[in-house]
Structures are given as structure tokens and as C-alpha cells.
Amino acid sequence: MSTWLARLDLHHARHAIDMAQRFGERGNEGWARCLLGDLALTGGTTATGHAEARHHYRAALAIAGRLGMRPLHAHCLRGLVRLNHTAGSPSIAEKQRAAVDQRFRELNMKPWPGGM
Structure with missing residues (x-):
């Protein structure tokens, strides 16, 4: 994803949270926070990006x-x-993945192309 497109996505996601x-x-706030988590995770592999992603995912989980x-x-x-996989905890990620796969099956949801 290009830098300007990522900034635009971040702007729109933050605006969605403000409006919600x-x-x-x-x-809607929950979905926007999940999106911000995805964008933070996709935007880089820095500790700051990981912390931001975790913050947004946890806020969305609470909602x-x-x-x-x-x-x-x-x-x-x-x-x-x-x-967790990106942050260097692949063993934890694999344990969690089984639970997530089960949750998707329970909801009759298909994971997006490309897997986790």
C-alpha cells in the first residue's frame, strides 16, 4: 500500500471513530477500531505500530x-x-490461531484470501 493511501485510510478510519x-x-466504532488495528499492523513492523495495533484491537474487542x-x-x-506472529511470537500465534479458526467456523465465516 502506498504511503499516501495508508494516510488517507488512517484519516478516514479516525474520522469514522469520531463520528461513531x-x-x-x-x-461502528468497533469496526473502525479493528480497521485501525489492521492499518497499524500493515503499516510497519515497529514496536510503536505493534502497540498501536494491539490498543485498537483490544478496544474493538471490548466493544x-x-x-x-x-x-x-x-x-x-x-x-x-x-x-503476535509479526511481533516475533509465532508459537503463541499458532496456539491462538486454532481458536480463531474455530470461531470463524462457528460463525460460518470464511477467512479472507491469504489466510491469517
Whole structure:
């Protein structure tokens, strides 16, 4: 992804969070935070990027838990698996991946192309 496109995506995701908070749309805030986690993870392999991704995934997980949004929960868990794999904890990621794969099957969801 090009740098300018990544910045544009970040801008739109942050704007989505602002709007969701303004209008009390917690579910939309959760999805936007999950997207920010994905963007932070995709944007680089720095410790700062990893911390930012973890923060957004955990915030989205909290929202998903409160609202019972199981698909969002599954996507955030998948993001955390990718994060652990990228951050140098592949053994932890593999253990988590089995649980995430099971969650996707329970929801009749297919993982996106390319896997975790």
C-alpha cells in the first residue's frame, strides 16, 4: 500500500471513530477500531505500530464483547494472531490461531484470501 493511501485510510478510519462516538454508534466504532488495528499492523513492523495495533484491537474487542458482536470479535482475534506472529511470537500465534479458526467456523465465516 502506498504511503499516501495508508494516510488517507488512517484519516478516514479516525474520522469514522469520531463520528461513531459523536452519534453513539458503538458498533461502528468497533469496526473502525479493528480497521485501525489492521492499518497499524500493515503499516510497519515497529514496536510503536505493534502497540498501536494491539490498543485498537483490544478496544474493538471490548466493544464487541459489550454488544455481542461475534463477527467483530472474531476479526479482532484474527488481527491479534497476525500481530503476535509479526511481533516475533509465532508459537503463541499458532496456539491462538486454532481458536480463531474455530470461531470463524462457528460463525460460518470464511477467512479472507491469504489466510491469517
